Amino acid sequence: MLKAKILFVGPCQSGKTVLANFLTESSDITEYNPTQGVRILEFENPHVSSNSKGAGCEFELWDCGGDVKFESCWPALMKDAHGVVIIFNADSPSHLQEIEMWYSCFVQQQFLQDTQCLLIAHHKPGSGGDKGSLSLPPPLNKLKLVYSNLEDAPEEIRLEFIKYLKGIISSVSESRDREEMSIIT
Numbered sequence: 532m533l534k535a536k537i538l539f540v541g542p543c544q545s546g547k548t549v550l551a552n553f554l555t556e557s558s559d560i561t562e563y564n565p566t567q568g569v570r571i572l573e574f575e576n577p578h579v580s581s582n583s584k585g586a587g588c589e590f591e592l593w594d595c596g597g598d599v600k601f602e603s604c605w606p607a608l609m610k611d612a613h614g615v616v617i618i619f620n621a622d623s624p625s626h627l628q629e630i631e632m633w634y635s636c637f638v639q640q641q642f643l644q645d646t647q648c649l650l651i652a653h654h655k656p657g658s659g660g661d662k663g664s665l666s667l668p669p670p671l672n673k674l675k676l677v678y679s680n681l682e683d684a685p686e687e688i689r690l691e692f693i694k695y696l697k698g699i700i701s702s703v704s705e706s707r708d709r710e711e712m713s714i715i716t
Contacts, residue, residue, distance in 0.1 A: 541618040543597035546653035566596035621652035
């Protein structure tokens with residue numbers, strides 16, 4: 532069975548934990564408590580398999596605290612990560628500036644491909660959740676950007692996340708196949 536490690540990162544109060552719980556079908560949290568360090572959620576998704584025979588996949592979703600006071604822990608969090616989801620509050624101008632730092636630290640410095648990264652512009656409940664087009668600077672404008680509004684269109688984000696997971700599993704599977712071939716030859 533293939534395993535993949537996905538990091539949820541981004542600024543404080545961007546909705547990482549709420550999205551993590553929703554996408555992994557974990558418990559609902561009703562009041563805001565900043566994530567201290569990291570929470571690890573293990574799950575399987577019946578819509579994602581590692582091959583045509585339907586071999587299952589296990590995922591670890593690492594819901595990382597957004598406070599930069601945890602920056603000394605980031606190298607340990609990033610170790611062996613297969614993908615990074617950068618979540619930000621689309622209604623907060625400061626978050627738009629911060630996501631460049633998250634991208635640099637968690638994607639570029641780890642030499643991950645842009646296909647291993649997903650940007651989620653999350654709209655908090657009651658914010659109106661306008662899907663207006665965000666103007667992202669390079670290199671962020673090359674990334675897949677998904678809008679999340681759990682009040683109005685919860686299944687849209689679930690479907691986009693499943694597509695993302697399928698891409699990650701494909702990448703992990705190809706990497707494993709290359710590794711096995713290098714051992715054989």
